[in-house]
Amino acid sequence: MTTDVHQLDDGAWISVNDSREVNVSDLWLLARSDFCGCETTDFLAEGFVKVGVDYPDIQARIAGQCISCGESGVTDWLTVGRVVDPDSGEFHGVVHESVHFPEKRTRLASPEE
Amino acid sequence: MPSKVEGWKDEVYGNEIREHLMEFAEKGWESIPEDEQDAWFERFKWWGLYHQRSGQESYFMMRIGTPNGVIKPGQLEVIGEVAKEYASGPAQNPEFGDAYCDWTTRQSIQLHWIKLEDIPEIFDKLEAVGLGTQQACGDSWRNIVGCPVAGKDKHEHVDAWPVAEDLHETFKGNDDYANLPRKWKVAIAGCDEGCGQGDINDLAFEPAEKNGELGFNVRIGGGLSRKEPRLARDLDVWVPPEQAADVAGGMSALFRDHGDREDRFNARIKFLMDEWGPEKMRSVLQEEYVDFELETAGEDMRDQYSYNTGSQDGHNDHVGIHEQKDGNYYVGLNVLVGRMGADDVLELAELADEYGSGEVRLTQRQNIIVTDVPEENLDEFTSEPLLENYSPDPSPFMRGSIACTGTEYCSLSIVETKNRQVRYARWLKDNVELPEDHKDFHIHLSGCTASCAQPQIADVSLRGMKTRKDGEPVEALDIGLGGGLGDDPRFADWVEMRVPADEVPGAIKNLVNNFKDAREDGETFRDFVEDRDEETLAEMVEPEETDYDDPYMHNTKMTWYPYAEDDDMQSSPAPTNGAGEPLTSDD
Numbered sequence: 001m002t003t004d005v006h007q008l009d010d011g012a013w014i015s016v017n018d019s020r021e022v023n024v025s026d027l028w029l030l031a032r033s034d035f036c037g038c039e040t041t042d043f044l045a046e047g048f049v050k051v052g053v054d055y056p057d058i059q060a061r062i063a064g065q066c067i068s069c070g071e072s073g074v075t076d077w078l079t080v081g082r083v084v085d086p087d088s089g090e091f092h093g094v095v096h097e098s099v100h101f102p103e104k105r106t107r108l109a110s111p112e113e
Numbered sequence: 114m115p116s117k118v119e120g121w122k123d124e125v126y127g128n129e130i131r132e133h134l135m136e137f138a139e140k141g142w143e144s145i146p147e148d149e150q151d152a153w154f155e156r157f158k159w160w161g162l163y164h165q166r167s168g169q170e171s172y173f174m175m176r177i178g179t180p181n182g183v184i185k186p187g188q189l190e191v192i193g194e195v196a197k198e199y200a201s202g203p204a205q206n207p208e209f210g211d212a213y214c215d216w217t218t219r220q221s222i223q224l225h226w227i228k229l230e231d232i233p234e235i236f237d238k239l240e241a242v243g244l245g246t247q248q249a250c251g252d253s254w255r256n257i258v259g260c261p262v263a264g265k266d267k268h269e270h271v272d273a274w275p276v277a278e279d280l281h282e283t284f285k286g287n288d289d290y291a292n293l294p295r296k297w298k299v300a301i302a303g304c305d306e307g308c309g310q311g312d313i314n315d316l317a318f319e320p321a322e323k324n325g326e327l328g329f330n331v332r333i334g335g336g337l338s339r340k341e342p343r344l345a346r347d348l349d350v351w352v353p354p355e356q357a358a359d360v361a362g363g364m365s366a367l368f369r370d371h372g373d374r375e376d377r378f379n380a381r382i383k384f385l386m387d388e389w390g391p392e393k394m395r396s397v398l399q400e401e402y403v404d405f406e407l408e409t410a411g412e413d414m415r416d417q418y419s420y421n422t423g424s425q426d427g428h429n430d431h432v433g434i435h436e437q438k439d440g441n442y443y444v445g446l447n448v449l450v451g452r453m454g455a456d457d458v459l460e461l462a463e464l465a466d467e468y469g470s471g472e473v474r475l476t477q478r479q480n481i482i483v484t485d486v487p488e489e490n491l492d493e494f495t496s497e498p499l500l501e502n503y504s505p506d507p508s509p510f511m512r513g514s515i516a517c518t519g520t521e522y523c524s525l526s527i528v529e530t531k532n533r534q535v536r537y538a539r540w541l542k543d544n545v546e547l548p549e550d551h552k553d554f555h556i557h558l559s560g561c562t563a564s565c566a567q568p569q570i571a572d573v574s575l576r577g578m579k580t581r582k583d584g585e586p587v588e589a590l591d592i593g594l595g596g597g598l599g600d601d602p603r604f605a606d607w608v609e610m611r612v613p614a615d616e617v618p619g620a621i622k623n624l625v626n627n628f629k630d631a632r633e634d635g636e637t638f639r640d641f642v643e644d645r646d647e648e649t650l651a652e653m654v655e656p657e658e659t660d661y662d663d664p665y666m667h668n669t670k671m672t673w674y675p676y677a678e679d680d681d682m683q684s685s686p687a688p689t690n691g692a693g694e695p696l697t698s699d700d
Contacts, residue, residue: 006117008151010339010563011378012524013167018148020167024561025520025527025670027579027586044579046527046562047339049378067580067589070610072340 003053003083007060011047014080016058017089022080024048026096027067030078033102036071040099043067049074056082058091059103076102119374121152122252127291130156138232141691142171145229159253159291161246162232165225166524168673171688171696172202173227174522176249177239178256179475180281181263181274181301182220186471191242192222193458195235200455202226203686203693204677206521208532212455216448218515218567219298220475221249221256225522230691247285252293254284254365259309260302261474265437265484268428270320270414271303271327276357283358290365294372295380297365298336301329301357306428307418310477312344312602313337313570315382316364321351323411328353330410331360333394334386337564342604343383346391348398351411363402371397415600421478421555422599423572423639429553431476432512433505434491441469442491443484446503449538450516450531451479453503460499468494479515510541513555513572517565520669521676526560527577528588528614529665529675534558537618540661545622548629551638555597556621558590570596572638573621574605580613587666588614594624594650595642603639608647609654615666619657627653 004017014022023045030041046064053059057079065072078100081093094100115123125133134157137145145153154164163174177192184192192214201212202225215223227235239245248254260266263274280299284290290297301318302309311317311332318329329352335345352360373379386394399407419427431445446461453461461481465473470485481503486494495505504511514537517523519530537556547554557571568574574593579586590612593605612620631653632641642650669675673685686695 004148006151008118008155009524015151018150020170023167023670024525025579025668042581044527047525065578067578067611 003055003058003086003089005051005053005058007048007051011049011063014048014051014058014060016081016083016091019091021091021093022048022060028062028078028096029099030075030102031099033075035073035075035102036066036069038066038068041066041068043075052077055086056084058083076104078102115374116377118155118377121155122292124152125156127159127253127288128286130159134160134162135233138229142229142688143690143696156251159248159251161249162227163250165522166520168682168685169522169687171229172225173229174518175224175227175235175246176217177222177224177244177246178249179221179244180257181259181277182261182475183274184473184475185243186466188242188244189462189465189473190459191238191244193455193462195238196224196458197455199228199231199235200224200226202674203689204674206532207676208535209452210454214453214455214458215518216451216453216475216479216481218477218479218565219256220258220261220477222475223518228689228691228693245285252295253291253297255296255298257281258298258300258314258477260304260306261308261431261476261482262435262437262443262484263303265439265443266304267436267438268306269304269438271329271354273301273303273309273318276318276354277301279358280361283362284365290362290369293365293369294374295377297368297382299361305414305417306420307415307422307598308420308428308431308477310421310598311335312598313567314345315368316361317345318352318357319413319415321411321413323351323408326353328411329357330413333364333391334383336381336383337567337569338381338562339378340562341383342564342569343386344602346386347410348391348395349410350395350398351408356405359403359405360398360407363398367394367398367402418599420599421570421597423553423597423637424599425550425553425637430478430480430512431482432480432507434495437484440488441484442486442488443482444486444491444494444505445476445480445482446500446505447507447512448480448503449511450514450534452531453481457499457502461503464494464497464499508538508542509547509552509554510538510545510556513553514538515555515557515566515571517559519560519577521674523560525563527579527670528560528590529669530558530560530566530577532676533614533663533665536661536663540618540659541621544618544659545625547625548632550635554638568593568596569604570598570602571605572597573624574607575617578611580611582613586668588669590614590617592617592620592654594654595639597639603643606642606647606650608651609656612656613666615661615663616656616658618661619659620654622659623655623657624653
């Protein structure tokens, strides 16, 4: 089946196959990111701005702030979890406290015109 | 390309949602197909139902829209009864117990832990006395706000209550305006104190005189959400009361047709106002949406506004005992952070009936007003034991406190809010002394940038954040200063960021002491802030641990309910069936 991904409630959470899977208010560690000048960005997720699928990864661009330096903005694409078996649709979230590497591009859940 | 939510709205939206809602309620929670849940929960908002956050599945927040905050005789008792019977969850709140009503900053009522299966009965009870939840949330006309003592106030020039009621009746359930790109917030006031808070609404009607006739000037595009606060801008339009609905209909139709349906983050009319400016907005309204010549703006009364101005004279809120124009009195009661237990609501309903007309009104500062109290009843009424907790003469820190829902129930919030602000207010009352000439000091705590507690228009603005303390993540708050409304409205300056939540009371204490030391004679806090740069102000806010104890420093969002004995997400009893019994996920 197709993996259905969207953000809802003003970007409060990401739904994967109609299940609430990723929430705002977690801290993510971002490395090799140009989000701010910190070596590792201690990033507070405040809202999911865009979501996408780059099979098997579920990705998102997240609005938030580095709680070390105060820089705020929107991240590049971050993998927030995976749906390894599209037939079962089961979502496996990443450990947000681990170090993550934002990427420049991904495929949108709903392609833009 | 329209957003996914727009796609769901195209399929089913507006009045027709009710039929589906009733069918699901009758068959029970499990009858909502799993792959349709997101779509249905988005639609249920239109009928005032908001699915609670992660860990609380199958429970809903129910919002009852009371235009202008007016709760007519007989209605408060039903609200209390519904809260007592249906708004109980699987765990208790340590400050407020079980079953309570939240009075909101938009003069509405919120109940929590509502089960889908109970909704038909609740709707029957509410609708039997003229209350309802229609369009209380969702993409349409929201609850209309205004001066909560419209029709009673000695400072009133135009009685805005019949106009608010007419707008409510015209645009609630009206299919032409049922599906807007986003929420549509309207304020109307006829008094010279500015308590409609029009500046932070999508559409505002403010009292103004034109050619000797009293009516309203129109402002468009205010709002506080998403770190994008805007003050409503003058449209250079005046309308007499009898044409207010025509202009309101025209403006909301303009928004319906021209608002952004592709990006919900850009959908509010404040962003269209950014793009068009007031002149184009006015000309499109004139040319396409009204069939009469719009008058240019009349002479407003903004220079007399006192509400939430920090001026320390006039009317900064509606707490206290005030004479009405008919010689009776209204008694504004302080409800700390807007939350009132169901038993207290029922008792207040009896008292309002005994001492007043039975009518009460909600304010945009989360308080409640008992109206129509004859002078001879005042002493006895204000001696009632209930008013020890809901005082007409509270400490400035109690009366000035506003808090949003927070992580207790809300998906978007970053931090716990209501219980924390209760603890802040009590600690500040016991430990901090304002200058004698400061009876009003507003502290608004909002859990996130959605700004439901309206933090940007407070003397001290608090907004949910995170920081690390001794290496561990803890709940924190950004601190802003000097916001307020009036003739010259001003958003707070954010001067000290990411302060651990347990150091905020100490920071406010130090700020107040520094203000007392440095102020000139008679200088108000708001003027004091306005005259200083952010760096100077930041030095005056000195975060500090005190004997204030904060039990919510951990990540309350990671719990299923922050105050449960076993708060682990895996221990959540949700979802439940109609009897409140947990449903297992593998059946």
